[in-house]
Amino acid sequence: MIEAARALVEANGYHGTGLTQVLTMAEAPRGSLYHHFPGGKDELVSEALTAAGGEVDGIVREVAVSAPTPQALVLAVLERLADRMVAADYGKGCPVATVALEVAANNDDLQSVCGGIYSGWQRTLADALVVDGHDLAEANELATTALALIEGALLLARASRSRTPIEQVGRRIARLLAAD
Template sequence: MAVKGDETRARLIEAARTLVEAKGYHGTGLNEVLVLADAPRGSLYHHFPGGKDQLVGEALATAGREVDGIVGELATKAATSRELVLGLLDALADRMVAAGYAKGCPVATVALEVAATNDDLQSICGGIYAGWQRALADALQADGHAAAEAEDLAATVLALVEGALVLARASRSRIPVERTSRRIAKLLDVD
Protein backbone atom coordinates (compact mmCIF):
# COMPACT_ATOMS: atom_id res chain seq x y z
CA MET A 1 0.00 0.00 0.00
CA ALA A 2 2.88 2.36 0.74
CA VAL A 3 4.14 2.08 -2.85
CA LYS A 4 0.77 3.15 -4.27
CA GLY A 5 0.64 6.04 -1.79
CA ASP A 6 4.18 7.09 -2.72
CA GLU A 7 3.25 7.01 -6.42
CA THR A 8 0.16 9.14 -5.82
CA ARG A 9 2.18 11.61 -3.78
CA ALA A 10 4.82 11.84 -6.54
CA ARG A 11 2.11 12.40 -9.19
CA LEU A 12 0.61 15.22 -7.11
CA ILE A 13 4.01 16.90 -6.74
CA GLU A 14 4.76 16.58 -10.45
CA ALA A 15 1.33 17.89 -11.44
CA ALA A 16 1.70 20.86 -9.08
CA ARG A 17 5.17 21.54 -10.40
CA THR A 18 4.01 21.49 -14.02
CA LEU A 19 1.02 23.72 -13.41
CA VAL A 20 2.70 26.20 -11.09
CA GLU A 21 5.62 26.68 -13.42
CA ALA A 22 3.31 27.32 -16.37
CA LYS A 23 0.52 29.25 -14.64
CA GLY A 24 1.94 30.51 -11.38
CA TYR A 25 0.91 29.95 -7.80
CA HIS A 26 -2.33 31.90 -7.98
CA GLY A 27 -3.24 30.56 -11.43
CA THR A 28 -3.04 26.95 -10.30
CA GLY A 29 -6.04 25.43 -8.61
CA LEU A 30 -6.00 22.29 -6.53
CA ASN A 31 -8.76 20.77 -8.68
CA GLU A 32 -6.45 21.12 -11.71
CA VAL A 33 -3.66 19.42 -9.80
CA LEU A 34 -5.95 16.53 -8.88
CA VAL A 35 -7.10 16.10 -12.49
CA LEU A 36 -3.57 16.20 -13.91
CA ALA A 37 -2.32 13.81 -11.23
CA ASP A 38 -5.34 11.54 -11.65
CA ALA A 39 -5.68 11.46 -7.88
CA PRO A 40 -8.65 11.51 -5.52
CA ARG A 41 -9.22 14.64 -3.40
CA GLY A 42 -8.63 12.77 -0.17
CA SER A 43 -5.09 11.89 -1.23
CA LEU A 44 -4.21 15.56 -1.51
CA TYR A 45 -5.10 16.25 2.10
CA HIS A 46 -3.61 12.96 3.27
CA HIS A 47 -0.21 13.62 1.70
CA PHE A 48 -0.21 17.40 2.13
CA PRO A 49 -2.00 18.33 5.34
CA GLY A 50 -0.47 21.81 4.98
CA GLY A 51 -2.54 22.30 1.83
CA LYS A 52 -1.50 24.13 -1.29
CA ASP A 53 1.53 25.81 0.27
CA GLN A 54 3.01 22.49 1.36
CA LEU A 55 2.34 20.93 -2.04
CA VAL A 56 3.85 23.87 -3.92
CA GLY A 57 6.82 23.95 -1.54
CA GLU A 58 7.57 20.32 -2.25
CA ALA A 59 7.10 20.88 -5.99
CA LEU A 60 9.60 23.76 -5.83
CA ALA A 61 12.09 21.63 -3.90
CA THR A 62 11.77 18.90 -6.53
CA ALA A 63 12.33 21.44 -9.32
CA GLY A 64 15.33 22.83 -7.48
CA ARG A 65 16.84 19.36 -7.23
CA GLU A 66 16.31 18.90 -10.98
CA VAL A 67 18.43 21.97 -11.71
CA ASP A 68 20.97 20.82 -9.10
CA GLY A 69 21.20 17.59 -11.08
CA ILE A 70 21.77 19.47 -14.33
CA VAL A 71 24.51 21.55 -12.68
CA GLY A 72 26.07 18.42 -11.19
CA GLU A 73 26.08 16.63 -14.52
CA LEU A 74 27.51 19.65 -16.32
CA ALA A 75 30.18 20.06 -13.64
CA THR A 76 31.50 16.59 -14.44
CA LYS A 77 31.73 17.44 -18.16
CA ALA A 78 32.64 21.13 -18.21
CA ALA A 79 36.31 22.04 -18.12
CA THR A 80 35.59 25.55 -16.81
CA SER A 81 32.92 27.47 -14.94
CA ARG A 82 32.24 29.29 -18.21
CA GLU A 83 31.34 26.00 -19.93
CA LEU A 84 29.20 25.01 -16.95
CA VAL A 85 27.19 28.26 -16.97
CA LEU A 86 26.73 28.27 -20.74
CA GLY A 87 25.69 24.63 -20.63
CA LEU A 88 23.18 25.35 -17.87
CA LEU A 89 21.66 28.27 -19.75
CA ASP A 90 21.44 26.16 -22.89
CA ALA A 91 19.81 23.24 -21.01
CA LEU A 92 17.23 25.54 -19.39
CA ALA A 93 16.52 27.19 -22.73
CA ASP A 94 16.11 23.80 -24.43
CA ARG A 95 13.66 22.81 -21.69
CA MET A 96 11.72 26.03 -22.19
CA VAL A 97 11.54 25.68 -25.97
CA ALA A 98 10.50 22.01 -25.70
CA ALA A 99 7.62 23.10 -23.45
CA GLY A 100 6.45 25.70 -25.96
CA TYR A 101 7.68 28.48 -23.64
CA ALA A 102 5.32 27.30 -20.87
CA LYS A 103 8.37 26.63 -18.69
CA GLY A 104 11.28 28.87 -17.81
CA CYS A 105 13.04 28.74 -14.50
CA PRO A 106 11.13 26.28 -12.32
CA VAL A 107 11.31 28.67 -9.34
CA ALA A 108 10.97 32.17 -10.81
CA THR A 109 7.21 32.18 -11.36
CA VAL A 110 6.44 31.44 -7.73
CA ALA A 111 9.25 33.64 -6.43
CA LEU A 112 7.89 36.65 -8.30
CA GLU A 113 4.32 36.02 -7.18
CA VAL A 114 4.66 35.28 -3.50
CA ALA A 115 8.01 36.62 -2.25
CA ALA A 116 6.37 39.56 -0.50
CA THR A 117 3.31 37.75 0.83
CA ASN A 118 4.20 34.15 1.73
CA ASP A 119 7.19 33.75 4.03
CA ASP A 120 7.34 29.96 3.77
CA LEU A 121 7.41 29.82 -0.02
CA GLN A 122 9.72 32.85 -0.19
CA SER A 123 12.13 31.00 2.09
CA ILE A 124 12.03 27.91 -0.13
CA CYS A 125 12.62 29.96 -3.29
CA GLY A 126 15.40 31.94 -1.60
CA GLY A 127 17.07 28.74 -0.41
CA ILE A 128 16.99 27.23 -3.88
CA TYR A 129 18.51 30.35 -5.43
CA ALA A 130 21.16 30.50 -2.70
CA GLY A 131 22.11 26.89 -3.44
CA TRP A 132 22.45 27.58 -7.15
CA GLN A 133 24.49 30.69 -6.48
CA ARG A 134 26.74 28.72 -4.11
CA ALA A 135 27.33 26.04 -6.78
CA LEU A 136 28.24 28.71 -9.33
CA ALA A 137 30.55 30.48 -6.87
CA ASP A 138 32.27 27.17 -6.08
CA ALA A 139 32.85 26.53 -9.78
CA LEU A 140 34.20 30.05 -10.23
CA GLN A 141 36.56 29.62 -7.27
CA ALA A 142 37.75 26.34 -8.75
CA ASP A 143 38.68 28.36 -11.85
CA GLY A 144 40.88 30.61 -9.72
CA HIS A 145 38.58 33.51 -8.84
CA ALA A 146 38.97 34.91 -5.35
CA ALA A 147 36.08 34.11 -2.99
CA ALA A 148 34.54 37.61 -2.99
CA GLU A 149 34.85 37.93 -6.76
CA ALA A 150 33.36 34.46 -7.24
CA GLU A 151 30.36 35.42 -5.07
CA ASP A 152 29.79 38.61 -7.06
CA LEU A 153 30.18 36.86 -10.40
CA ALA A 154 27.87 34.04 -9.32
CA ALA A 155 25.16 36.52 -8.31
CA THR A 156 25.57 38.39 -11.58
CA VAL A 157 25.50 35.26 -13.70
CA LEU A 158 22.44 33.90 -11.90
CA ALA A 159 20.64 37.23 -12.44
CA LEU A 160 21.58 37.16 -16.13
CA VAL A 161 20.35 33.58 -16.54
CA GLU A 162 17.06 34.32 -14.77
CA GLY A 163 16.51 37.51 -16.73
CA ALA A 164 17.27 35.81 -20.03
CA LEU A 165 14.73 33.08 -19.31
CA VAL A 166 12.04 35.60 -18.34
CA LEU A 167 12.65 37.66 -21.48
CA ALA A 168 12.74 34.58 -23.71
CA ARG A 169 9.52 33.28 -22.23
CA ALA A 170 7.82 36.66 -22.57
CA SER A 171 8.86 37.04 -26.19
CA ARG A 172 8.55 33.33 -27.03
CA SER A 173 11.96 33.55 -28.57
CA ARG A 174 15.34 32.07 -27.78
CA ILE A 175 17.06 35.29 -28.87
CA PRO A 176 17.36 36.77 -25.34
CA VAL A 177 19.06 33.55 -24.21
CA GLU A 178 21.48 33.63 -27.14
CA ARG A 179 22.37 37.28 -26.48
CA THR A 180 22.85 36.61 -22.78
CA SER A 181 25.02 33.58 -23.55
CA ARG A 182 27.35 35.76 -25.59
CA ARG A 183 27.63 38.30 -22.75
CA ILE A 184 28.19 35.62 -20.11
CA ALA A 185 30.86 34.04 -22.33
CA LYS A 186 32.72 37.37 -22.43
CA LEU A 187 32.19 38.02 -18.73
CA LEU A 188 33.65 34.65 -17.78
CA ASP A 189 36.32 34.54 -20.49
CA VAL A 190 39.63 33.49 -19.00
CA ASP A 191 42.53 35.69 -20.00
Template sequence: MVEAARVLVEANGYHGTGLKQVLELAEAPRGSLYHHFPGGKDELVGEALTVAGREVDRIVAELALTAPTPGDLVRAVLVALGDRMVAADYSKGCPVATVALEVAANNEDLQPICGGIYAGWQHALADALRVDGRDPAEAEELAATALALIEGALVLARASRSRAPIDQVGRRIGKLLAAD
Protein backbone atom coordinates in the same frame (compact mmCIF):
# COMPACT_ATOMS: atom_id res chain seq x y z
CA MET B 1 0.53 15.23 -7.01
CA VAL B 2 3.94 16.83 -6.60
CA GLU B 3 4.79 16.39 -10.27
CA ALA B 4 1.37 17.67 -11.33
CA ALA B 5 1.77 20.73 -9.09
CA ARG B 6 5.25 21.28 -10.45
CA VAL B 7 4.09 21.23 -14.07
CA LEU B 8 1.08 23.46 -13.46
CA VAL B 9 2.79 25.99 -11.22
CA GLU B 10 5.70 26.42 -13.60
CA ALA B 11 3.36 26.95 -16.53
CA ASN B 12 0.57 28.93 -14.83
CA GLY B 13 2.06 30.35 -11.65
CA TYR B 14 0.96 29.95 -8.07
CA HIS B 15 -2.26 31.90 -8.41
CA GLY B 16 -3.08 30.36 -11.79
CA THR B 17 -2.91 26.83 -10.41
CA GLY B 18 -5.85 25.42 -8.51
CA LEU B 19 -5.85 22.35 -6.35
CA LYS B 20 -8.65 20.89 -8.46
CA GLN B 21 -6.37 21.14 -11.52
CA VAL B 22 -3.55 19.44 -9.65
CA LEU B 23 -5.80 16.60 -8.54
CA GLU B 24 -7.18 16.16 -12.06
CA LEU B 25 -3.72 16.05 -13.65
CA ALA B 26 -2.45 13.68 -10.95
CA GLU B 27 -5.61 11.57 -11.19
CA ALA B 28 -5.78 11.64 -7.41
CA PRO B 29 -8.78 11.77 -5.08
CA ARG B 30 -9.31 15.00 -3.15
CA GLY B 31 -8.83 13.34 0.22
CA SER B 32 -5.30 12.30 -0.69
CA LEU B 33 -4.22 15.92 -1.00
CA TYR B 34 -4.86 16.79 2.63
CA HIS B 35 -3.69 13.38 3.79
CA HIS B 36 -0.25 13.84 2.20
CA PHE B 37 -0.12 17.64 2.42
CA PRO B 38 -1.97 18.75 5.56
CA GLY B 39 -0.51 22.25 5.00
CA GLY B 40 -2.54 22.49 1.80
CA LYS B 41 -1.48 24.29 -1.34
CA ASP B 42 1.61 25.96 0.14
CA GLU B 43 3.01 22.66 1.37
CA LEU B 44 2.34 20.98 -1.98
CA VAL B 45 3.84 23.87 -3.97
CA GLY B 46 6.83 23.95 -1.61
CA GLU B 47 7.51 20.29 -2.29
CA ALA B 48 7.06 20.82 -6.03
CA LEU B 49 9.58 23.69 -5.93
CA THR B 50 12.05 21.59 -3.97
CA VAL B 51 11.83 18.78 -6.53
CA ALA B 52 12.21 21.25 -9.40
CA GLY B 53 15.20 22.85 -7.69
CA ARG B 54 16.86 19.45 -7.39
CA GLU B 55 16.32 18.87 -11.11
CA VAL B 56 18.27 22.05 -11.91
CA ASP B 57 20.89 21.07 -9.30
CA ARG B 58 21.40 17.80 -11.21
CA ILE B 59 21.65 19.63 -14.53
CA VAL B 60 24.29 22.00 -13.14
CA ALA B 61 26.24 19.18 -11.47
CA GLU B 62 26.27 17.07 -14.64
CA LEU B 63 27.32 19.99 -16.83
CA ALA B 64 30.02 21.03 -14.35
CA LEU B 65 31.74 17.68 -14.94
CA THR B 66 32.49 18.55 -18.56
CA ALA B 67 32.55 22.36 -18.65
CA PRO B 68 36.18 23.51 -18.82
CA THR B 69 35.44 27.00 -17.42
CA PRO B 70 32.71 28.69 -15.35
CA GLY B 71 31.68 30.62 -18.47
CA ASP B 72 31.26 27.33 -20.33
CA LEU B 73 29.22 25.99 -17.42
CA VAL B 74 26.84 28.95 -17.45
CA ARG B 75 26.49 28.75 -21.23
CA ALA B 76 25.74 25.03 -20.97
CA VAL B 77 23.13 25.66 -18.27
CA LEU B 78 21.53 28.34 -20.44
CA VAL B 79 21.45 25.96 -23.42
CA ALA B 80 19.92 23.16 -21.31
CA LEU B 81 17.25 25.41 -19.80
CA GLY B 82 16.62 27.02 -23.18
CA ASP B 83 16.19 23.60 -24.78
CA ARG B 84 13.77 22.66 -22.00
CA MET B 85 11.80 25.87 -22.56
CA VAL B 86 11.58 25.47 -26.33
CA ALA B 87 10.58 21.79 -25.99
CA ALA B 88 7.71 22.90 -23.72
CA ASP B 89 6.64 25.58 -26.22
CA TYR B 90 7.73 28.28 -23.76
CA SER B 91 5.45 27.07 -20.97
CA LYS B 92 8.52 26.30 -18.87
CA GLY B 93 11.18 28.74 -17.81
CA CYS B 94 12.84 28.70 -14.46
CA PRO B 95 10.90 26.31 -12.25
CA VAL B 96 11.17 28.71 -9.29
CA ALA B 97 10.91 32.20 -10.79
CA THR B 98 7.15 32.29 -11.28
CA VAL B 99 6.43 31.51 -7.63
CA ALA B 100 9.26 33.73 -6.41
CA LEU B 101 7.85 36.68 -8.33
CA GLU B 102 4.24 36.03 -7.32
CA VAL B 103 4.31 35.18 -3.65
CA ALA B 104 7.77 34.90 -2.11
CA ALA B 105 7.71 38.48 -0.83
CA ASN B 106 4.69 37.85 1.37
CA ASN B 107 4.46 34.09 1.85
CA GLU B 108 6.37 32.92 4.90
CA ASP B 109 6.21 29.28 3.80
CA LEU B 110 7.39 29.62 0.21
CA GLN B 111 9.90 32.47 0.52
CA PRO B 112 12.55 30.41 2.33
CA ILE B 113 12.13 27.59 -0.17
CA CYS B 114 12.59 29.91 -3.17
CA GLY B 115 15.46 31.72 -1.46
CA GLY B 116 17.15 28.48 -0.52
CA ILE B 117 16.96 27.09 -4.03
CA TYR B 118 18.46 30.24 -5.51
CA ALA B 119 21.17 30.29 -2.84
CA GLY B 120 22.09 26.70 -3.71
CA TRP B 121 22.40 27.52 -7.40
CA GLN B 122 24.48 30.60 -6.63
CA HIS B 123 26.71 28.54 -4.35
CA ALA B 124 27.29 25.94 -7.10
CA LEU B 125 28.31 28.68 -9.54
CA ALA B 126 30.53 30.32 -6.92
CA ASP B 127 32.24 26.96 -6.28
CA ALA B 128 33.06 26.67 -9.98
CA LEU B 129 34.49 30.19 -9.95
CA ARG B 130 36.59 29.49 -6.84
CA VAL B 131 37.96 26.33 -8.46
CA ASP B 132 38.82 28.52 -11.45
CA GLY B 133 40.93 30.74 -9.20
CA ARG B 134 38.59 33.52 -8.08
CA ASP B 135 38.76 34.71 -4.50
CA PRO B 136 35.65 33.80 -2.46
CA ALA B 137 34.08 37.28 -2.33
CA GLU B 138 34.52 37.87 -6.05
CA ALA B 139 33.24 34.36 -6.81
CA GLU B 140 30.03 35.01 -4.83
CA GLU B 141 29.46 38.35 -6.56
CA LEU B 142 30.08 36.93 -10.03
CA ALA B 143 27.86 33.94 -9.25
CA ALA B 144 25.02 36.26 -8.22
CA THR B 145 25.51 38.22 -11.44
CA ALA B 146 25.54 35.06 -13.55
CA LEU B 147 22.41 33.74 -11.85
CA ALA B 148 20.64 37.06 -12.41
CA LEU B 149 21.62 36.92 -16.09
CA ILE B 150 20.34 33.35 -16.41
CA GLU B 151 17.03 34.22 -14.74
CA GLY B 152 16.64 37.40 -16.77
CA ALA B 153 17.39 35.61 -20.03
CA LEU B 154 14.79 32.95 -19.23
CA VAL B 155 12.13 35.53 -18.37
CA LEU B 156 12.83 37.55 -21.51
CA ALA B 157 12.87 34.43 -23.69
CA ARG B 158 9.59 33.21 -22.27
CA ALA B 159 7.95 36.63 -22.59
CA SER B 160 9.08 37.07 -26.19
CA ARG B 161 8.68 33.38 -27.10
CA SER B 162 12.14 33.60 -28.56
CA ARG B 163 15.41 31.94 -27.72
CA ALA B 164 17.30 35.14 -28.67
CA PRO B 165 17.78 36.46 -25.08
CA ILE B 166 19.26 33.13 -24.01
CA ASP B 167 21.64 33.13 -26.96
CA GLN B 168 22.61 36.77 -26.36
CA VAL B 169 23.41 36.20 -22.69
CA GLY B 170 25.24 33.00 -23.58
CA ARG B 171 27.55 34.89 -25.94
CA ARG B 172 28.37 37.56 -23.35
CA ILE B 173 28.62 35.58 -20.14
CA GLY B 174 31.92 33.96 -21.05
CA LYS B 175 33.63 37.35 -21.24
CA LEU B 176 32.19 38.40 -17.92
CA LEU B 177 33.33 35.25 -16.18
CA ALA B 178 36.71 34.88 -17.88
CA ALA B 179 39.54 34.81 -15.38
CA ASP B 180 41.76 37.88 -15.47
Protein backbone atom coordinates in the same frame (compact mmCIF):
# COMPACT_ATOMS: atom_id res chain seq x y z
CA MET C 1 0.70 15.21 -7.11
CA ILE C 2 4.10 16.87 -6.76
CA GLU C 3 4.82 16.51 -10.48
CA ALA C 4 1.37 17.80 -11.42
CA ALA C 5 1.74 20.79 -9.09
CA ARG C 6 5.20 21.45 -10.44
CA ALA C 7 4.05 21.48 -14.06
CA LEU C 8 1.01 23.62 -13.36
CA VAL C 9 2.78 26.12 -11.11
CA GLU C 10 5.62 26.55 -13.56
CA ALA C 11 3.21 27.19 -16.41
CA ASN C 12 0.49 29.14 -14.56
CA GLY C 13 2.07 30.44 -11.38
CA TYR C 14 1.05 29.94 -7.78
CA HIS C 15 -2.19 31.90 -7.97
CA GLY C 16 -3.08 30.46 -11.39
CA THR C 17 -2.90 26.89 -10.15
CA GLY C 18 -5.84 25.39 -8.31
CA LEU C 19 -5.83 22.26 -6.22
CA THR C 20 -8.62 20.79 -8.32
CA GLN C 21 -6.39 21.14 -11.38
CA VAL C 22 -3.55 19.40 -9.56
CA LEU C 23 -5.77 16.54 -8.44
CA THR C 24 -7.24 16.14 -11.93
CA MET C 25 -3.81 16.07 -13.59
CA ALA C 26 -2.45 13.67 -10.96
CA GLU C 27 -5.59 11.51 -11.13
CA ALA C 28 -5.69 11.60 -7.34
CA PRO C 29 -8.65 11.71 -4.96
CA ARG C 30 -9.12 14.92 -2.94
CA GLY C 31 -8.55 13.13 0.37
CA SER C 32 -5.05 12.13 -0.66
CA LEU C 33 -4.03 15.76 -0.97
CA TYR C 34 -4.64 16.55 2.69
CA HIS C 35 -3.37 13.14 3.79
CA HIS C 36 0.02 13.66 2.10
CA PHE C 37 0.12 17.45 2.39
CA PRO C 38 -1.63 18.50 5.61
CA GLY C 39 -0.25 22.01 5.06
CA GLY C 40 -2.39 22.25 1.92
CA LYS C 41 -1.40 24.11 -1.20
CA ASP C 42 1.66 25.79 0.31
CA GLU C 43 3.16 22.48 1.41
CA LEU C 44 2.46 20.90 -1.99
CA VAL C 45 3.95 23.87 -3.85
CA SER C 46 6.98 23.81 -1.56
CA GLU C 47 7.60 20.17 -2.46
CA ALA C 48 7.04 20.94 -6.15
CA LEU C 49 9.57 23.80 -6.01
CA THR C 50 12.09 21.62 -4.24
CA ALA C 51 11.70 18.98 -6.96
CA ALA C 52 12.06 21.62 -9.69
CA GLY C 53 15.14 23.05 -8.01
CA GLY C 54 16.54 19.55 -7.85
CA GLU C 55 16.02 19.15 -11.59
CA VAL C 56 18.14 22.23 -12.29
CA ASP C 57 20.73 21.05 -9.74
CA GLY C 58 20.86 17.77 -11.64
CA ILE C 59 21.41 19.59 -14.92
CA VAL C 60 24.24 21.61 -13.37
CA ARG C 61 25.89 18.52 -11.84
CA GLU C 62 25.59 16.58 -15.11
CA VAL C 63 27.06 19.42 -17.17
CA ALA C 64 29.80 20.16 -14.62
CA VAL C 65 31.34 16.75 -15.23
CA SER C 66 32.41 17.74 -18.75
CA ALA C 67 32.61 21.55 -18.46
CA PRO C 68 36.27 22.59 -18.23
CA THR C 69 35.51 26.15 -17.04
CA PRO C 70 32.72 28.07 -15.29
CA GLN C 71 32.03 29.77 -18.63
CA ALA C 72 31.49 26.41 -20.32
CA LEU C 73 29.32 25.31 -17.40
CA VAL C 74 27.04 28.35 -17.65
CA LEU C 75 26.78 28.12 -21.43
CA ALA C 76 25.91 24.43 -21.31
CA VAL C 77 23.30 24.97 -18.56
CA LEU C 78 21.76 27.85 -20.53
CA GLU C 79 21.60 25.63 -23.60
CA ARG C 80 19.82 22.90 -21.65
CA LEU C 81 17.36 25.40 -20.14
CA ALA C 82 16.71 26.89 -23.59
CA ASP C 83 16.10 23.42 -25.02
CA ARG C 84 13.69 22.70 -22.14
CA MET C 85 11.83 25.93 -22.80
CA VAL C 86 11.55 25.33 -26.55
CA ALA C 87 10.40 21.74 -25.99
CA ALA C 88 7.58 23.11 -23.81
CA ASP C 89 6.69 25.67 -26.51
CA TYR C 90 7.83 28.42 -24.13
CA GLY C 91 5.42 27.28 -21.45
CA LYS C 92 8.32 26.69 -19.06
CA GLY C 93 10.94 29.12 -17.89
CA CYS C 94 12.67 29.02 -14.57
CA PRO C 95 10.82 26.55 -12.38
CA VAL C 96 11.15 28.87 -9.35
CA ALA C 97 10.85 32.42 -10.69
CA THR C 98 7.09 32.62 -11.12
CA VAL C 99 6.39 31.61 -7.53
CA ALA C 100 9.21 33.78 -6.18
CA LEU C 101 7.76 36.83 -7.90
CA GLU C 102 4.20 36.08 -6.80
CA VAL C 103 4.70 35.25 -3.14
CA ALA C 104 7.98 36.78 -1.93
CA ALA C 105 6.23 39.69 -0.27
CA ASN C 106 3.47 37.80 1.51
CA ASN C 107 4.33 34.12 2.04
CA ASP C 108 7.39 33.66 4.20
CA ASP C 109 7.48 29.87 3.88
CA LEU C 110 7.45 29.79 0.07
CA GLN C 111 9.78 32.80 -0.11
CA SER C 112 12.21 30.86 2.05
CA VAL C 113 12.01 27.82 -0.24
CA CYS C 114 12.60 29.95 -3.34
CA GLY C 115 15.43 31.85 -1.65
CA GLY C 116 17.07 28.61 -0.59
CA ILE C 117 16.96 27.20 -4.10
CA TYR C 118 18.47 30.36 -5.56
CA SER C 119 21.15 30.41 -2.85
CA GLY C 120 22.10 26.85 -3.72
CA TRP C 121 22.46 27.68 -7.41
CA GLN C 122 24.50 30.78 -6.58
CA ARG C 123 26.81 28.75 -4.29
CA THR C 124 27.36 26.10 -6.96
CA LEU C 125 28.50 28.69 -9.48
CA ALA C 126 30.56 30.60 -6.91
CA ASP C 127 32.34 27.37 -5.94
CA ALA C 128 33.20 26.72 -9.60
CA LEU C 129 34.55 30.25 -9.90
CA VAL C 130 36.73 29.83 -6.80
CA VAL C 131 38.15 26.61 -8.27
CA ASP C 132 38.82 28.62 -11.47
CA GLY C 133 40.98 31.08 -9.50
CA HIS C 134 38.60 33.85 -8.40
CA ASP C 135 38.71 34.99 -4.78
CA LEU C 136 35.62 34.19 -2.72
CA ALA C 137 34.13 37.71 -2.61
CA GLU C 138 34.52 38.17 -6.37
CA ALA C 139 33.20 34.67 -7.05
CA ASN C 140 30.08 35.35 -4.97
CA GLU C 141 29.43 38.65 -6.74
CA LEU C 142 30.01 37.16 -10.19
CA ALA C 143 27.78 34.19 -9.40
CA THR C 144 24.95 36.45 -8.23
CA THR C 145 25.32 38.61 -11.34
CA ALA C 146 25.34 35.57 -13.62
CA LEU C 147 22.27 34.10 -11.91
CA ALA C 148 20.40 37.39 -12.28
CA LEU C 149 21.32 37.52 -15.97
CA ILE C 150 20.21 33.93 -16.48
CA GLU C 151 16.86 34.56 -14.78
CA GLY C 152 16.33 37.69 -16.87
CA ALA C 153 17.25 35.86 -20.07
CA LEU C 154 14.76 33.08 -19.31
CA LEU C 155 12.03 35.63 -18.68
CA LEU C 156 12.78 37.56 -21.88
CA ALA C 157 13.01 34.37 -23.92
CA ARG C 158 9.67 33.17 -22.62
CA ALA C 159 8.02 36.55 -23.21
CA SER C 160 9.39 36.85 -26.75
CA ARG C 161 9.11 33.12 -27.53
CA SER C 162 12.69 33.20 -28.77
CA ARG C 163 16.01 31.69 -27.73
CA THR C 164 17.79 34.89 -28.72
CA PRO C 165 17.87 36.50 -25.24
CA ILE C 166 19.37 33.32 -23.78
CA GLU C 167 22.03 33.17 -26.48
CA GLN C 168 22.91 36.86 -26.07
CA VAL C 169 23.12 36.65 -22.30
CA GLY C 170 25.17 33.46 -22.53
CA ARG C 171 27.80 35.24 -24.60
CA ARG C 172 27.93 38.14 -22.12
CA ILE C 173 28.14 35.88 -19.09
CA ALA C 174 31.02 33.97 -20.68
CA ARG C 175 32.91 37.24 -21.17
CA LEU C 176 32.06 38.41 -17.66
CA LEU C 177 33.25 35.21 -16.00
CA ALA C 178 36.44 35.17 -18.07
CA ALA C 179 37.36 38.75 -17.14
CA ASP C 180 40.27 39.17 -14.76
